[in-house]
Amino acid sequence: MTETVTVRVPAKVNVQLAVGGARPDGFHDLANVFLAVGLYDEVTVTPADELRVTCAGPDAAQVPLDRTNLAARAALELARRYGVEPAVHLHIAKDIPVAGGMAGGSADGAGALLACDTLWGTNAPREELLDICAELGSDVPFSLVGGAALGTGRGEKLRPLEVGGTFHWVFAMAERGLSTPAVFREFDRMHEGADVPEPVASQDLLDALAKGDAGSLARTVSNDLQPAALSLFPALADTLAAGRAAGALTALVSGSGPTTAFLAPDAETARTIGRVLLASGTCRAVRVTESPAPGATVIG
Ligand SMILES: C[C@](O)(CO)[C@H](O)COP(=O)(O)OP(=O)(O)OC[C@H]1O[C@@H](n2ccc(N)nc2=O)[C@H](O)[C@@H]1O
Numbered sequence: 240m241t242e243t244v245t246v247r248v249p250a251k252v253n254v255q256l257a258v259g260g261a262r263p264d265g266f267h268d269l270a271n272v273f274l275a276v277g278l279y280d281e282v283t284v285t286p287a288d289e290l291r292v293t294c295a296g297p298d299a300a301q302v303p304l305d306r307t308n309l310a311a312r313a314a315l316e317l318a319r320r321y322g323v324e325p326a327v328h329l330h331i332a333k334d335i336p337v338a339g340g341m342a343g344g345s346a347d348g349a350g351a352l353l354a355c356d357t358l359w360g361t362n363a364p365r366e367e368l369l370d371i372c373a374e375l376g377s378d379v380p381f382s383l384v385g386g387a388a389l390g391t392g393r394g395e396k397l398r399p400l401e402v403g404g405t406f407h408w409v410f411a412m413a414e415r416g417l418s419t420p421a422v423f424r425e426f427d428r429m430h431e432g433a434d435v436p437e438p439v440a441s442q443d444l445l446d447a448l449a450k451g452d453a454g455s456l457a458r459t460v461s462n463d464l465q466p467a468a469l470s471l472f473p474a475l476a477d478t479l480a481a482g483r484a485a486g487a488l489t490a491l492v493s494g495s496g497p498t499t500a501f502l503a504p505d506a507e508t509a510r511t512i513g514r515v516l517l518a519s520g521t522c523r524a525v526r527v528t529e530s531p532a533p534g535a536t537v538i539g
């Protein structure tokens with residue numbers, strides 16, 4: 240029997256995040272163009288006496304270790320559906336910033352699900368894994384599939400997208416996190432009384448992705464949550480300006496923030512932007528990486 244399974248799962252950036260008005264259930268319909276990036280968490284699952292979660296990494300102190308952890312919730316839901324005792328130790332090696340708008344918790348949910356499915360030999364069909372992911376959170380299905388995808392509904396209904404090349408990114412981590420529900424609430428406050436149009440994916444942006452053309456992608460990225468994130472965290476404007484001045488083709492808030500994302504024309508410029516951003520004192524840390532990245536993958 241397999242004794243330990245480790246799954247690697249990527250972070251994401253939203254190259255388009257079009258947000259509709261609030262739905263009766265409190266969620267918002269989206270046209271959400273996800274791109275997986277080469278920043279990863281690893282989830283390791285090992286048989287144990289009872290369900291236990293541990294976490295290591297720079298942001299580990301902010302991660303809940305009880306049954307609210309998305310990794311624990313994923314294991315519990317798979318165990319419930321297949322009548323398995325959820326007696327496992329889930330260890331998260333965390334490299335994705337917490338509450339950073341890069342789907343870190345979602346990555347751990349998708350990773351734990353695939354790891355438990357492999358360890359227990361439940362062999363759940365892909366559709367069922369995606370269904371459990373959607374139950375855990377709007378971003379979780381994308382963490383499982385990776386690559387690039389258009390998310391509609393609340394972001395959980397995915398259509399895979401073609402990506403014709405490698406994009407070079409710099410991510411700047413902020414001094415503190417932002418709560419995703421708080422950013423959506425701020426979006427609602429800022430649009431109170433206004434007619435919010437139906438969210439629609441930009442064909443120009445999908446074409447830029449398909450061509451792998453960074454210049455065209457830079458001209459077409461958009462994030463409807465950015466004004467709300469900036470309203471709650473005004474200092475992010477300084478980080479965006481510092482990255483633009485350092486040579487980024489475009490700068491934007493990643494999802495609900497506060498991580499900021501900078502698209503570079505090549506790997507060398509990306510490293511330069513990273514150094515300049517760090518020296519600017521407008522962020523806590525920087526990471527230079529590429530996209531697309533594969534989805535949740537068993538690595539051991
Ligand atoms: C901002 C994004 O990261 C962009 O990919 C996602 O839309 C957020 O996805 P997530 O963190 O998985 O969010 P969920 O756990 O599903 O929802 C958390 C909260 O965010 C808000 N939320 C989320 C997704 C959505 N389409 N509309 C919303 O209004 C709701 O207040 C919800 O209670």
Ligand SMILES: Nc1ncnc2c1ncn2[C@@H]1O[C@H](COP(=O)(O)OP(=O)(O)OP(=O)(O)O)[C@@H](O)[C@H]1O
Pocket residue numbers: 301302303307308309310331336337338339340341342343344345347348378417419494495496
């Ligand atoms: N495995 C996990 N890792 C991190 N946070 C978790 C995890 N499970 C639950 N959480 C809770 O979720 C909150 C949001 O964390 P997360 O890192 O997923 O935010 P995020 O990356 O901004 O999410 P998204 O980009 O999907 O909106 C945390 O503050 C924490 O309380």
